[in-house]
Amino acid sequence: MAEEVPLRLHYSAELEQLSLQAEMMGVLVDENLERMRDVLRTGDLVLAERAISADDTIDDMNVSLTERCYELLRREAPVAGDLRLIVSVLRVTSEFERIGDLSLRVCKLAPEHRLLTLAPRSFDILLTMADDALHRFREALRAWSAMDEALAEQVANEVRVNFSTQQLVESMLSYDGPEAVPAALNTLVAGQALDRITDHAAILGARVRYLITGDPTHLAAEVR
Template identity: 55%
Template structure:
């Protein structure tokens, strides 16, 4: 999908301008940018796996799976370091300008958001032992399960948008996030109404899980808005990052 109507910036798959006269140095740089974009996608897929595990832990309380999820986070952290260093190396060597610089700076931000999403998924995973307690309150647990489903759906949209460099899909993220906001408001209202000797314990567990899921959605929207900035050059899309 092409950038939105009225955009004055045009990118070649968001990885720099076209080769000038087939210059071999330029061709090599473009190839490196394309490779970087694909590596970001690989990291994003790993985060998607983390979110899938998170969802299963939340719905089952599987503590063995929770340990697998916790151990796998090291892979995401390693990719963050490796790809961040790659971006800085390209900036140092190539001194990019215009769309190329915008791409590299945007990748740096997207990498941070992906790592943050993975970390937030672990906050949910670490509550595996509390899942039976959460399940005991059926209405609240349904809300949490719905929030996890929305978070995963939003992330899939963001991943597809990055893979296809689709500005339209990225635009849809903010609209879908309103569903998450509604679920979170419902959760908080329910928590405020909790009573009884176990209410405080249940409230803490629910807030930890619910807040993490809500923040996953927020960071996913930032990925989408950063992609819109990358594809259009419009700085208005950076406003979502100011929270």
């Protein structure tokens, strides 16, 4: 019996480390989202390449954490809260990886930055969407870090009060000239990516809420 206590302490430490490493992955994604916003604003090609390179580290962390979760599931056969944590890390890191990929869609438009700025109204909407996406992600990451149920609830259910993809499309009606089509297509790609990042941030909030409460009804909010 005396040996079980140190083993349990070691297992608890592993779970805590797993949660912290997931948070570290989220911080890397946050850094790339900030790069994405700056690339969108400036068209900085060097910064775009830096974001693309940084995504390799994010992908590596996702693989490493996934393997670690599977190992813990195999070795420990966890139940209740421990099982929710491990499965939630799997889910959260998958969302982080997806958000990172979406941010790269915007960064890869850097060579076409001039086209994004042809219609000032559309470009302003894109910048606002980027600000909102970064803010929502940071709130979701903060909810995970603090295991803050109220904040997770807010992130999962917050009603959008800013621009939507539909409004972006409507603003694109002002495009004219021989570059109208490529400009509209690039704007739409960026807008859809930013919109999806915000959706994935809400999914993160729903996952944190489920992890804290254990209420399976919250899982429906992850389907978007």
